[in-house]
Amino acid sequence: MKLTGAQMVLACLELENVDVVFGFPGGAVLTLYDEIYKRGLRHILTCHEQGAAHAADGYARVTNKPGVVIATSGPGATNLVTGIATAYMDSVPLIAITGQVAKPFIGTDAFQEADITGITLPVTKHNYLVKDICELPWILKEAFYIANTGRKGPVLIDLPKDIQAQEGEFDYPDRLKISTYRPTYEGHPGQIIKACDAIRKAKKPLLYTGGGVISSGAHEKLLEFSRKARIPVTTTLMGLGGVPCDYELFLGMPGMHGTYAANNAINEAELLIAVGVRFDDRVTGKLDTFAPNARVIHIDIDPAEIGKNVLADIPIVGDVKLVLTEMLKRIQPGDTEMWCAKVLGWKKAHPIRYRQESNNCLKPQYVIEALHRLTGGEAIVTTDVGQHQMWAAHYYRMKNPRNFITSGGLGTMGFGFPAAIGAQVAFPEKKVICIAGDGSFQMNSQELATAVKYKLPVKVAIINNQYLGMVRQWQKLFYGGRYSQTSLAGSPDFVRLAEAYGAAGFRARNVGEVETVIDAALNTPGPVVIDFQVDPEEDVLPMVAPNTSIVEMIGGEER
Amino acid sequence: MKRILAILVEDRPGVLTRVSGLFSRRGYNIQNIAVGPTTEPGISRMTVTVEADPNTVEQIVKQLNKLVNVLKVSDLTDENSVERELMLIKVKAEPGRRSEIQQMAATFRAKIVDISPDSMIIEVTGEERKLQAFLLMMQEFGIKEIVSTGSVSLLRGSKVTRDLRA
Numbered sequence: 222m223k224l225t226g227a228q229m230v231l232a233c234l235e236l237e238n239v240d241v242v243f244g245f246p247g248g249a250v251l252t253l254y255d256e257i258y259k260r261g262l263r264h265i266l267t268c269h270e271q272g273a274a275h276a277a278d279g280y281a282r283v284t285n286k287p288g289v290v291i292a293t294s295g296p297g298a299t300n301l302v303t304g305i306a307t308a309y310m311d312s313v314p315l316i317a318i319t320g321q322v323a324k325p326f327i328g329t330d331a332f333q334e335a336d337i338t339g340i341t342l343p344v345t346k347h348n349y350l351v352k353d354i355c356e357l358p359w360i361l362k363e364a365f366y367i368a369n370t371g372r373k374g375p376v377l378i379d380l381p382k383d384i385q386a387q388e389g390e391f392d393y394p395d396r397l398k399i400s401t402y403r404p405t406y407e408g409h410p411g412q413i414i415k416a417c418d419a420i421r422k423a424k425k426p427l428l429y430t431g432g433g434v435i436s437s438g439a440h441e442k443l444l445e446f447s448r449k450a451r452i453p454v455t456t457t458l459m460g461l462g463g464v465p466c467d468y469e470l471f472l473g474m475p476g477m478h479g480t481y482a483a484n485n486a487i488n489e490a491e492l493l494i495a496v497g498v499r500f501d502d503r504v505t506g507k508l509d510t511f512a513p514n515a516r517v518i519h520i521d522i523d524p525a526e527i528g529k530n531v532l533a534d535i536p537i538v539g540d541v542k543l544v545l546t547e548m549l550k551r552i553q554p555g556d557t558e559m560w561c562a563k564v565l566g567w568k569k570a571h572p573i574r575y576r577q578e579s580n581n582c583l584k585p586q587y588v589i590e591a592l593h594r595l596t597g598g599e600a601i602v603t604t605d606v607g608q609h610q611m612w613a614a615h616y617y618r619m620k621n622p623r624n625f626i627t628s629g630g631l632g633t634m635g636f637g638f639p640a641a642i643g644a645q646v647a648f649p650e651k652k653v654i655c656i657a658g659d660g661s662f663q664m665n666s667q668e669l670a671t672a673v674k675y676k677l678p679v680k681v682a683i684i685n686n687q688y689l690g691m692v693r694q695w696q697k698l699f700y701g702g703r704y705s706q707t708s709l710a711g712s713p714d715f716v717r718l719a720e721a722y723g724a725a726g727f728r729a730r731n732v733g734e735v736e737t738v739i740d741a742a743l744n745t746p747g748p749v750v751i752d753f754q755v756d757p758e759e760d761v762l763p764m765v766a767p768n769t770s771i772v773e774m775i776g777g778e779e780r
Numbered sequence: 781m782k783r784i785l786a787i788l789v790e791d792r793p794g795v796l797t798r799v800s801g802l803f804s805r806r807g808y809n810i811q812n813i814a815v816g817p818t819t820e821p822g823i824s825r826m827t828v829t830v831e832a833d834p835n836t837v838e839q840i841v842k843q844l845n846k847l848v849n850v851l852k853v854s855d856l857t858d859e860n861s862v863e864r865e866l867m868l869i870k871v872k873a874e875p876g877r878r879s880e881i882q883q884m885a886a887t888f889r890a891k892i893v894d895i896s897p898d899s900m901i902i903e904v905t906g907e908e909r910k911l912q913a914f915l916l917m918m919q920e921f922g923i924k925e926i927v928s929t930g931s932v933s934l935l936r937g938s939k940v941t942r943d944l945r946a
């Protein structure tokens with residue numbers, strides 16, 4: 222079948238079951254957009270390409286399907302970069318299609334030319350500059366395949382303008398075998414036996430689990446595993462929802478803002494079963510003090526993660542769900558009751574907590590607890606980056622996987638709101654709440670226009686502390702209280718900002734107003750912004766100072 | 781510790797950038813790199829010499845393997861392999877000192893490939909250590925310029941660093 226390059230892209234999207242794309246047009250993608258018009262493909266037009274990239278990312282995280290984002294050459298493409306890097310760090314399948322100047326102009330500094338494959342080399346799983354129409358069908362196929370298999374990640378296709386118009390044979394391969402790319406899914410049987418033996422013998426084992434559990438859909442297996450072997454669980458920020466927060470043996474998050482129970486359990490564990498995690502520095506603190514007593518079983522689909530930061534005694538390369546399924550056939554309940562009693566004692570004595578002392582000084586944690594209560598813990602929650610992100614992680618006690626959407630690896634301020642838009646596009650009927658920072662929200666608040674235009678009922682809860690709070694907290698603790706450039710005085714009136722876009726706006730200044738306002742927001746159709754004016758000086762505790770041991774905690778005292 | 785990696789790659793635009801970019805981005809140090817064809821069309825071979833401890837080398841190999849255009853990575857250091865590097869040295873050579881240089885070159889089995897009134901170009905091949913030793917000897921005459929290929933390496937015997945496409 223003869224198709225033009227643009228038609229090939231559309232045909233591919235159809236074959237890959239893509240029913241919506243996010244993007245922003247321009248000169249180098251006119252032909253492609255013409256085809257989108259003709260075919261009536263659902264397209265969400267954002268106000269900024271970064272918004273489109275995060276929206277596609279949010280869509281992918283909640284659906285487990287690749288998100289697709291389209292931008293024009295030059296500035297359109299470079300505006301995607303933060304979004305692509307965000308997806309890369311969190312292993313999110315994303316397909317970015319960028320226009321490029323026509324082939325004869327490449328390399329001449331033509332109008333709106335940018336070497337986007339060069340620029341995105343370190344932040345994509347793979348990328349392509351299409352130089353010949355004959356290559357396009359397999360490049361499209363390969364892009365989807367690579368993005369969505371193995372350790373998932375973003376793939377970019379740079380498509381010169383002339384190739385979009387050129388005709389070629391469209392022969393879409395239905396299967397692919399790439400000799401240079403073969404992810405390992407099945408764990409090595411010998412290693413699995415070794416791991417199960419170690420688990421059976423362990424008196425103090427601990428499951429330390431992460432985003433890999435979510436992306437492989439292993440949450441049920443994980444819970445079964447923990448129950449059967451009686452092993453407590455700590456999940457990273459990316460792994461929240463991997464087990465329900467109310468699960469008896471769940472210890473909360475480890476690391477810099479981890480719980481006392483999780484950090485002490487890591488410190489005392491004899492066997493650390495690391496599942497779909499990468500021993501990030503925000504989790505480990507000072508590396509050579511991390512889990513000093515533990516042998517390590519490390520299960521991950523990416524062989525390069527194993528031994529990268531922490532050496533594994535029993536490495537298992539494979540898909541987390543498949544490996545846990547195999548292990549479940551073998552594991553026996555070990556002798557862990559003393560250990561469980563000990564860590565559950567810590568959990569009880571050292572809960573994450575705060576004090577809502579007076580009606581007038583509203584605590585951010587109270588707001589998030591109220592959001593949790595009034596949504597029955599069932600909402601999809603996206604966050605920005607900062608203090609509110611940590612409070613969201615602690616107090617919006619997640620029940621389900623793929624419901625806590627946050628930029629964990631890159632820590633991208635401004636991620637939350639466009640990601641919420643993507644999530645709402647994927648699930649129009651679900652409650653989607655963006656827990657935003659007053660600083661972060663202003664990085665992509667222009668997308669209010671998008672939410673209003675497409676009638677996406679995203680509720681944005683701004684935790685307005687009038688500061689770049691997380692940075693302010695570091696300045697307070699480690700820089701002598703010198704608040705250099707962290708005041709957000711001069712921010713807009715968020716209620717009126719929302720109204721200017723045609724969205725609804727509410728405000729809560731004290732405890733008494735919180736529930737009323739949340740109720741009202743949840744019952745208002747369409748997008749809503751709620752400005753929660755909270756205590757500006759509240760800190761996220763407990764906290765571990767950077768590059769110290771995770772049991773040297775500030776806060777987190779016994780109650 | 782010095783390591784020699786043989787990397788078989790698909791011969792695609794940008795593949796050298798992907799490989800070298802990976803080294804610089806992850807803070808690994810390339811001492812030298814040589815790229816050339818293999819017997820198989822479409823497949824090139826890179827020989828990269830790095831200075832790194834064993835754990836780092838393991839990481840490098842794993843990260844390289846993740847690049848979609850990389851077919852195979854082999855560490856040729858521990859293997860029984862032949863390593864060679866070629867160097868051209870332009871050295872000052874006043875007529876009175878030429879025979880001295882010629883003798884030295886002969887000892888190292890180096891060849892004189894160009895002579896001008898006051899300089900010579902000498903071609904020398906071997907392992908890095910030999911080239912360093914020769915350079916040292918040439919220093920007393922005055923080295924004007926050097927250029928070298930970087931190491932290349934092959935397994936001894938009939939074993940080959942095979943491409944995985946079977």
Ligand SMILES: Cc1ncc(C[n+]2csc(CCOP(=O)(O)OP(=O)(O)O)c2C)c(N)n1
Nearest residue numbers: 607608609632634658659660661689690691
């Ligand atoms: C794009 C970007 N720029 C800078 C930072 C550094 N940073 C981390 S948290 C933070 C403060 C965020 O402020 P806000 O959104 O108001 O959240 P809060 O901490 O006050 O809850 C900053 C500036 C970042 N993470 N991302």
Ligand SMILES: [Mg+2]
Nearest residue numbers: 658659688690
């Ligand atoms: Mg703030």
